Amino acid sequence: MATKDRITCHVLDTTAGRPARALRVQLTHTPPSAPDAGAPTAAATTPRTFESITDDDGRVKTWLPYSAATASGDVPVYTLDDVLGELAAEPTSRWTLRFDTGAYFEGQGAINRER
Known part of the structure; x- marks a missing residue:
């Protein structure tokens, strides 16, 4: 059985x-705009983005x-x-x-971006 992450x-x-099928999805941790008092962890203050394609x-x-x-590479x-x-x-x-529904529906032939 394949493993899966805790967020699906x-x-x-x-x-x-x-x-x-084959829809690109991004998952981003969005830190609060104002850190709470105390010492928040790096993960709590740094946006982290993940991505995948649906099976x-x-x-x-x-x-x-x-x-x-635009990242440093x-x-x-x-x-x-x-x-x-x-x-x-x-x-x-x-x-x-x-x-990424635009690319998904374009791939399904539902959207024609040429005008």
């Missing part, structure tokens, strides 16, 4: 009545660290478990999912 995602394409069942089971095109070496472990001492954390 399942996407359904309700326009087609099936799982959304044939529309599921994301594992996430890889995301390196933005260094590949992030942290895992989702690393970040969740650092956040364990925090009372709450905020995460954002971003779905």
